[in-house]
Amino acid sequence: MSAAQIHVVVATLLITVTFAAGFTLPGGFDSDPNSPNKGMAILIRKTAFRAFVVSDVIAFMCSAGAVFTYFAMADYSRVTVEDKVLEKLYDAAGLLQHLALISVVIAFVTGMYATLAHSLGLAITVVVIGCFSFFVYLWVFFKIACS
Secondary structure (H helix, E strand, O other): OHHHHHHHHHHHHHHHHHHHHHHOOOOOEOOOOOOOOOOOEOOOOOHHHHHHHHHHHHHHHHHHHHHHHHHHHHHHHHOOOOHHHHHHHHHHHHHHHHHHHHHHHHHHHHHHHHHOOOOHHHHHHHHHHHHHHHHHHHHHHHHHHOO
8 A cells, every 4th residue: 555655646746747738738829819720739730749639648547547546445445355456456556557657758759749840850869868768667677577
């Protein structure tokens, strides 16, 4: 349960970040009072921006699902249930949190790419550096799994 407490803090932070990113979109909004697109995202037609929005929503949904699952764990831990139930809830929440973290990285990379598309060299550099987190994750995972 102590690990779950730490995880719920991380999941809550991810919810907060993804929620904020959903309203402070990369590129901003069209603020021209005479434009028919007033209030719409400027980069709405860019594929990278669309990938950002989808991955941000996936990260939000997975983080929220993890938090709800941790709440269920807390509720079930008050009553007498088998440890297997708590383990299954913990595993489900952990999976959701992993998916949320992967989606956050994808949202970051695609959001940066969408806003830096006019400087292709810089955009590609940011994408490559951002994707290194996946290699770090895999390295840590295999380091632990093989020991």
